[in-house]
Amino acid sequence: MMADTPSHTQPLYAVIDLGSNSFHMMISRLVADSVQVVDKVKRKVRLASGLDANNRLDQKSMARGWECLSFFAERLQDIPAKNIQIVATATLRLAVNASDFIAKAETILGHDIKVISGDEEARLIYLGVAHTTISQNNRLVIDIGGASTELIVGHGFEPQLMQSLPMGCVTFNQKFFAQHQYTEQAFAGAEQQARQVLAPYAQSFCDASWESTLGVSGTLQAITEVLSAQGRLPIITLAKLQELRQKVIACGSLEQLNINGLVNERKPVFASGLAILLAIFQALDIDELQLAGGAIREGLLYELLPNMRNVNIRIRTLNALIIRFNIDERQAYRVADIADQACQQLRSSWQLPDHYRSILQSACVLHEIGLQLEYKGNKQHAIYILQHADLAGFSAPERLLLCALVGNYKTDLDLALLQRQTFADVWSACQLLAVLRLSVILSKRRKDDVMPEFALTGVDKSLQLTLPDAWLKLHPLISAELKQEILDIAKLDIELTIVRV
Template sequence: MAQELLATVLVNPALTADQSPHQDIYAVIDLGSNSFHMLMVKVVGGSVQVIGRVKRKVRLAAGLNENLVLSRKAMKRGWECLALFAERLQDIPPQNIRIVGTATLRLAKNVKTFLKEAEAILGQKVTVISGEDEARIIYLGVAHTSNSDTNRLVIDIGGASTEVVIGAGFNPLLLSSLNMGCVTYLERYFADDELSEDNFSRAIAAAEQEVLTIASQYQHTGWQMAVGASGTVQAMQEILVAQGKDEVITLSRLEDIMQQALACGRMEQLTITGLAQERKQVFPSGLAILIALFRCLNITGMTLSGGALREGVLYSMLPQLQHTDVRSRTVNSLMVRYFIDQRHAERVAEMAAELANQLQSRWDLNKFEGHSMLKCSALLHELGLLIEYKNHHHHGAYIINHSDLPGFTRAQQQLVMALVHNHRADISREIIARQTMTSVLLTVRLTRILRLAVILSMRRRHEVLPQVTISSKGEQLVLTMPAGWLEQHPLMRAELEQEVQYQQQAGWELLIK
């Protein structure tokens, strides 16, 4: 079987993996119960750059019978997928490749048959990880791609198991792997393709029984934020955004989505605005499991994580990137990659922080990590200069909007984009108004502070920075300069007078004294 499948894989006999020049390229393959995934990255400027993602629906769990024997048909689907992956792996050093199997391969009694053929196809060892290890690795993947020092709840709904973790920083505190997944529940509760109240009720009740085994311990430990790291959570978020809502998943919103599914009647008629075609088959079962988790754990809101199992495995191969501040690592990588003047960027960030601290007592800038977002925006405000000067604020915003930014939620990424776009010249109220999860008022306040910090630092020298004071009365800002300073710096005076006009056109009052 392996030889037959590999006949289609192009092999260059002149270059073996051991001779590969791709020492900075890494690959992770996740043999999941629903899909097989391959992630390929390159380490660039102290951060990882995704250079390839391949995903195939294999639905391995659907081939697992009541005696936990994996069917030959399901195995063949897996082997055919791995033959496709093998072509991309041939030039990567073997030590830079990791392949892990999850719930279905843990359960299958004839797993050795599958693994023998899989390893022959890939030329690599496959490691089947335990449920607890899977939960731990998922948490590390979340920790390495999102920033949080407080307790967070992480949930990953897979094809045959669901991992639930509470952790802080890079340390998981509670780990659980529950025997429920979107493929196994599809086969068990939606096999008749009916989107009925009875099917949903049975699936939710079964999932609640699983979750209740851990509920009291998790609620006792507690968490400040909840994130989902699975396709099910991504699907829910895409539906919410497509239907004009923000990105926060709540129980009432999930129940509303369930009502939309019930109205469709049957699986082949399932049409919900924002639901991708590839997610439809396992959507009802994943939705039922997520509703049960929200109900039993009293989850008030959930957002989508930027990483999970594959990212956790990946970062375990990159010790130089482990246990560092994720957000700082991302910002530093962008500064290196786009040749930002680091000393000037830090100068602007320090000036912005000084202005923000003076305004903090009247303007609450702590919400949504406002001070941190202001600092990141200041450090990245010249991101677009590598392209050209005139519209560099637009170019910088475009780069931020279309980049992977580990350590930032999508809403935080949008906030930084809005600040960089508006740090100079005309102010786009439209971009500010698009903020979905952060408040428009906070975005306006941070924008005004950043613009002043950029102007006050325009000489690009520490010794000429003015000692200014800033105060607010409602939304009116008063910037007070040292006596005689404006007369001695006519260009700066002209820039500040122009800024008064820019802010006035946006509907904001700024006074310079």
């Protein structure tokens, strides 16, 4: 049986980043104002390792690059040229014979390659973060590449201070860890060199007064993977970096570099990237860093797409999930409206911060996401989806809180989910969950014109829900569920009372 041919398909977009360590290709399409990645290809070319003392690329490294691009070319054949963007970064900025590489590369790909400046690279990196990661205040973005490191401070979609620095995990690996021996002296040399490179710019970045620090690139990804594999929060601090430094030194060499969570392909440049990040943390007095959701490829992609700055990041993500998982949109926002009313009524007593309430609103919209798979076990399905879906606009801690709320939106409670999340303190998470669960119960009729007038007050760990007696008499099943909720919500250390008026 043949499926009907669709009347149209969404166009594909391709972006390629010829980095100093890896070449990346990302192919995407636009679904409900949200980007859906349909393919990614990555090859460790380590182009920067082919630069000699005179910044001339050797033939061997260029051949590796050309071979990789021949693979990429296959995927570009059916994508309109106007939907393709290809850029080259630090190594091809530096190489005196870059034109030799680029001429053949353009022939292989059948498309032009743009060698971008350090400032343009920093701008695109920042845009990639801005389009995929929400941050209310000024933020510092760090990208440690193979031959350069970009530092950017910005707000919203606007970078305000940018600097591309001539240090990267591949070039520093060649200079300080060429024999793949990890010693105190090698780390000290790499860190001292990085601090010297940073010195002329450190004060201006410190004066920029950012409130959050986000990181992109393979080095940052590798470090967070190591932390996660060890059962630790994927939030990078100076103490954790210093601990990792000692573990690498204890291993002694690349052959003995066995750290839980560190993948083989990242091992050759892990020590050098770690040394650079340590120097940045110390020079800029950074408290903690979280991994961001996008980087230069996302920056390139969103530049290709129309009017993407006009849609809130989270709204884009929620709309895409509503369509993809066939969520009842009216019911989703009905529950969100009730939760918003509840939070307004509790504002003076429970004082839930706006950034917590934002995650609650998202949980309201997505609480039925698991129903697309089946009713039984839908909460477990929802947790799995939210753990593995692309959630642009949600940091890793925000994602954990979202999972904890959606995974507990009704019936039995899994308190471990609340305890594992770190975005909110446990009591605040319990408060958010109480509001979500009551909002779901009150909207069970799934009709706007039968929603009750209600009043919700909270004092310390008590919660009082006032409802019209006539409405409760017309809804005996909801009344019974509210009585059960008194017992269930007690497990959150919340005393719920229902008052009839």
